[in-house]
Amino acid sequence: MPKIVDHAARRDEIAQVACRVVANYGFEQATVARIARAAGYTTGMVAHYYESKQEIILAALRLMLLRIEERLTRERERDEANLLEALSEALAIDSQRFTECAFWMAFWGQVSADKKLKRLNAWVHREYMRLFERCFSEYWSEWSAWPQATRDQVLRSVVTFMNGLTASAVTSPRDWPADMQVEQLRLQLDLLRQWAGKRATKSR
Amino acid sequence: MPKIVDHAARRDEIAQVACRVVANYGFEQATVARIARAAGYTTGMVAHYYESKQEIILAALRLMLLRIEERLTRERERDEANLLEALSEALAIDSQRFTECAFWMAFWGQVSADKKLKRLNAWVHREYMRLFERCFSEYWSEWSAWPQATRDQVLRSVVTFMNGLTASAVTSPRDWPADMQVEQLRLQLDLLRQWAGKRATKSR
Numbered sequence: 001m002p003k004i005v006d007h008a009a010r011r012d013e014i015a016q017v018a019c020r021v022v023a024n025y026g027f028e029q030a031t032v033a034r035i036a037r038a039a040g041y042t043t044g045m046v047a048h049y050y051e052s053k054q055e056i057i058l059a060a061l062r063l064m065l066l067r068i069e070e071r072l073t074r075e076r077e078r079d080e081a082n083l084l085e086a087l088s089e090a091l092a093i094d095s096q097r098f099t100e101c102a103f104w105m106a107f108w109g110q111v112s113a114d115k116k117l118k119r120l121n122a123w124v125h126r127e128y129m130r131l132f133e134r135c136f137s138e139y140w141s142e143w144s145a146w147p148q149a150t151r152d153q154v155l156r157s158v159v160t161f162m163n164g165l166t167a168s169a170v171t172s173p174r175d176w177p178a179d180m181q182v183e184q185l186r187l188q189l190d191l192l193r194q195w196a197g198k199r200a201t202k203s204r
Numbered sequence: 205m206p207k208i209v210d211h212a213a214r215r216d217e218i219a220q221v222a223c224r225v226v227a228n229y230g231f232e233q234a235t236v237a238r239i240a241r242a243a244g245y246t247t248g249m250v251a252h253y254y255e256s257k258q259e260i261i262l263a264a265l266r267l268m269l270l271r272i273e274e275r276l277t278r279e280r281e282r283d284e285a286n287l288l289e290a291l292s293e294a295l296a297i298d299s300q301r302f303t304e305c306a307f308w309m310a311f312w313g314q315v316s317a318d319k320k321l322k323r324l325n326a327w328v329h330r331e332y333m334r335l336f337e338r339c340f341s342e343y344w345s346e347w348s349a350w351p352q353a354t355r356d357q358v359l360r361s362v363v364t365f366m367n368g369l370t371a372s373a374v375t376s377p378r379d380w381p382a383d384m385q386v387e388q389l390r391l392q393l394d395l396l397r398q399w400a401g402k403r404a405t406k407s408r
Contacts, residue, residue, distance in 0.1 A: 026317035028232035102316040109313015111375045112306040113230035121375050157388060161361075164368030171315045171325050184361060191395040 011049050014039050015059035022060070023102035027110040032056070054116060057107070061124050064100055069131060083139035084186050087132070090162060091185065092169035093178035105170045132159060140193065146200050154192045161188045215253050218243050219263035226264070227306035231314040236260070258320060261311070265328050268304055273335055287343035288390050291336070294366060295389065296373035297382035309374045336363060344397065350404050358396045365392045 017039040022030040032053050036046040050056045071089040092101035111117045133155055137143045143151065165184060169176040221243040226234040236257050240250040254260045275293040296305035315321045337359055341347045347355065369388060373380040 024317060026232060026314045028230060029317065105316065106313045108371055108375050109310045110230045112309065113228060113233065118375070125376060153391070157365075157391065160368035160372055160388060161365050162368070163371040164364035164366065167312055167367040167371055168364055171312050171322070172329060184364060187357070187361065187399070191399055195391070195395055 007049070011059060012063060014041070014046060014049055015056060015063050018056045019060045019064065019103045020099050022057075022106045023099045027106040030106075057117075058120060060103070061107075061120060064103070065124060065127050065131075067100075068128075072131060072135060083135060084182065084189055086135050086139065087158070087162065087185060087189075088182050090128075091165055091178075091181045092173075092176070093181060098169070098173070101166045102170045104166055129155065129159065142197065142200070146196055147203065150196045150199055154196050157192055158185075158188060161185065211253070215263060216267060218245070218250060218253055219260060219267050222260045223264045223268065223307045224303050226261075226310045227303045231310040234310075261321075262324060264307065265311075265324060268307070269328060269331050269335075271304075272332075276335060276339060287339060288386065288393055290339050290343065291362070291366065291389060291393075292386050294332075295369055295382075295385045296377075296380075297385060302373070302377070305370045306374045308370055333359065333363065346401065346404070350400055351407065354400045354403055358400050361396055362389075362392060365389065 014035065018030065018035045021035050021038050025034065030053075032046055032050075033043045035053075035056060036043045039046070046056075050059070068090055072086050090097075092098040107117065107121070111121050133151075136151070136155065146154075162185065165176070165181050169181055218239065222234065222239045225239050225242050229238065234257075236250055236254075237247045239257075239260060240247045243250070250260075254263070272294055276290050294301075296302040311321065311325070315325050337355075340355070340359065350358075366389065369380070369385050373385055
């Protein structure tokens with residue numbers, strides 16, 4: 001079925017370009033026409049693959065989720081893999097990931113003005129939480145022994161911190177080179193792991 | 205000089221409305237015409253007070269900085285004032301502050317697409333850092349005894365975390381009631397204070 005494969009590949013390509021266009025021009029300026037132009041298609045050709053900008057954005061979000069899942073899996077296959085390296089996959093530490101993070105900022109910037117985007121965001125946020133939780137349980141042997149409330153707290157703090165890193169790295173890239181982002185996340189993980197460990201010991 | 209006072213008051217009023225319009229409609233949709241309409245003025249009347257949207261946004265940023273500085277000062281005048289309460293003044297814990305945080309998200313979402321906004325953001329970020337640093341030095345007696353690198357690390361982590369809380373509260377308001385935001389910040393402050401204290405003891 002070469003035609004269907006082509007269709008899927010084209011859809012992915014357009015979604016990928018859309019992510020870059022949103023990162024570079026902001027959410028509103030990333031019109032279907034501009035996305036089409038950046039992908040080397042006419043607006044009419046894009047309409048063949050997507051019915052609306054909303055649909056393109058949804059596809060872009062799906063692609064990013066898939067990519068992050070792949071990266072997390074790849075990380076796990078390495079011998080000395082650790083949680084810090086796995087989670088760093090979601091930070092703005094190279095140009096591709098910077099674009100993804102810039103997309104996120106543009107997207108978040110529009111969420112409070114748009115109910116449909118809010119729903120999309122809620123869905124993708126849940127998916128990320130699930131992925132991250134899986135990482136914690138795979139890399140931290142004590143994770144599953146902690147009470148649910150402790151795990152929730154750690155997960156919530158780490159995701160909040162990573163969102164903050166995303167905001168900082170995208171809005172002040174010069175102040176936030178890759179190694180500083182990773183160092184900050186390392187401290188955060190260390191502190192939360194110690195805190196959760198102590199709390200678990202006390203409650204026994 | 206009643207006329208000059210009026211002029212200043214009108215400028216503030218328009219800037220305040222602009223903050224709300226940006227929060228509600230997103231950065232791009234917050235045109236001068238829409239801001240004027242929301243303030244009950246004609247576009248021509250707004251042009252009397254501001255030359256451009258950029259100027260209105262700058263004024264809105266200045267107002268927010270001023271407001272946060274006032275809140276921090278007010279907080280200090282209370283007897284049992286503490287750092288957590290002071291810093292919470294910058295979180296989305298009531299409707300006015302939610303609007304300010306939503307403005308920030310919309311603004312950040314546009315920063316990577318607009319060099320002028322990037323400069324504005326760098327300036328306002330430095331101002332916030334200065335304000336927050338002042339808070340730390342006033343509320344934490346050990347602050348000034350810590351090495352510069354430790355203070356930088358704590359300040360950077362806390363600001364990153366607060367940016368993350370802003371992003372979470374604005375994009376998922378239901379998941380982030382005020383008390384949860386404050387609780388998360390409390391844990392963060394506790395952990396970083398302990399970490400910095402231990403580090404300072406070791407280095408002695």
